[in-house]
Amino acid sequence: MxxxxxxxxxxxxxxxxxxxxxxxxxxxxxxxxxxxxxxxxxxxxxxxxxxxxxxxxxxxxxxxxxxxxxxxxxxxxxxxxxxxxxxxxxxxxxxxxxxxxxxxxxxxxxxxxxxxxxxxxxxxxxxxxxxxxxxxxQLGQPLFTRSTADGILCDGCHGWGVCLECGGRPYSGGSGGYGRCWCAGNNAGPGRCVECGGTGLLTAEEEAWLRRRHGDDAPSRQPPPEDGHDSNTGAFLAVSRRPCRCGEFRCSWRNTLSRTDGHLLSHFHATCRTCATRRTHTFRLPLR
Ligand SMILES: [Zn+2]
Ligand SMILES: [Zn+2]
Ligand SMILES: [Zn+2]
Missing domain, CATH: 3.30.2030.30 (TBP-like)
Incomplete structure (x- = not known):
């Protein structure tokens, strides 16, 4: 990347x-x-x-x-x-x-x-x-941007899904037309991005490779629960402002709230939209 x-x-x-x-x-x-x-x-x-x-x-x-x-x-x-x-x-x-x-x-x-x-x-x-x-x-709209993708943007097209040399437009010949492009789809159009096949995203294998490269290959490890918040909203606000270790904050947080041993346990998890690290945070909250 x-x-x-x-x-x-x-x-x-x-x-x-x-x-x-x-x-x-x-x-x-x-x-x-x-x-x-x-x-x-x-x-x-x-x-x-x-x-x-x-x-x-x-x-x-x-x-x-x-x-x-x-x-x-x-x-x-x-x-x-x-x-x-x-x-x-x-x-x-x-x-x-x-x-x-x-x-x-x-x-x-x-x-x-x-x-x-x-x-x-x-x-x-x-x-x-x-x-x-x-x-x-003024360009059209990409398939995704980093925050709206359900995955990590393709290195080649940054979420557009099309070849950025020809803009995804078919070869139209003639002097006024678009030149012939190296991308496989261009003659027949649309010129899809050759790296992601038009999805705009990394494949699951590429994502796993990225995760390993960043040293995250033990997804099961759970951090100990944190205290210091008295509501799940407060815990969420704290989590949403924490960056990943790569510096990226963009991710889509999921949350599970459960009751155990006289308190609430709030578990957040998400995948970093830049380095694919699986992020988790757990909070111990008081029962109301
Ligand atoms: Zn092209
Ligand atoms: Zn692509
Ligand atoms: Zn990250």
């Missing part, structure tokens, strides 16, 4: 566009409607730099992570989705795991939100993102 710094964005911080301001307002408003008695917690606001061929970004996506407080009263996932629908969003996908986790996505125009509810109904988080905003050259 050539761009593995993650937390340190190259260049100046981009100006916040109106689209990001609007999205943040929508998320806070919907979260407030769900729990009028609690101020929603904005855990993190950040950007995903978007690369084309050069290391310098050509555009940015703006993202926000909110925690809908659920410590004293779990918020059913359907209530969250109904609140999005009432605000004009469309629920696009919905799936649930066997132990009570659930994932859903809602969209409105080019904006997306991922709604996650942990096992044990400990936590509901909202991750919202804008379309990629370009500084100069």
């Amino acid at each position: 050539t761009d593995t710094t993650g937390a340190q964005e190259p260049g100046d911080a981009p100006a916040v566009p109106a689209s990001a301001v609007w999205l943040k307002g929508q998320l806070l408003e919907i979260a407030s409607a769900l729990r009028p008695d609690r101020r929603p917690e904005l855990a993190r606001a950040w950007t995903d730099p978007v690369r084309w061929r050069d290391p310098a970004p050509v555009g940015h996506r703006f993202l926000f992570l909110l925690c809908v407080a659920t410590d004293d009263r779990p918020t059913p996932p359907d209530d969250v989705l109904n609140a999005f629908a009432a605000a004009g969003w469309t629920v696009r996908t919905q799936r649930s795991g066997p132990d009570g986790e659930s994932w859903a996505t809602a969209g409105r125009e080019d904006f997306d939100v991922r709604v996650y509810t942990g096992a044990g109904r400990g936590l509901t988080t909202l991750t919202g993102w804008t379309p990629v905003v370009y500084a100069e050259r």
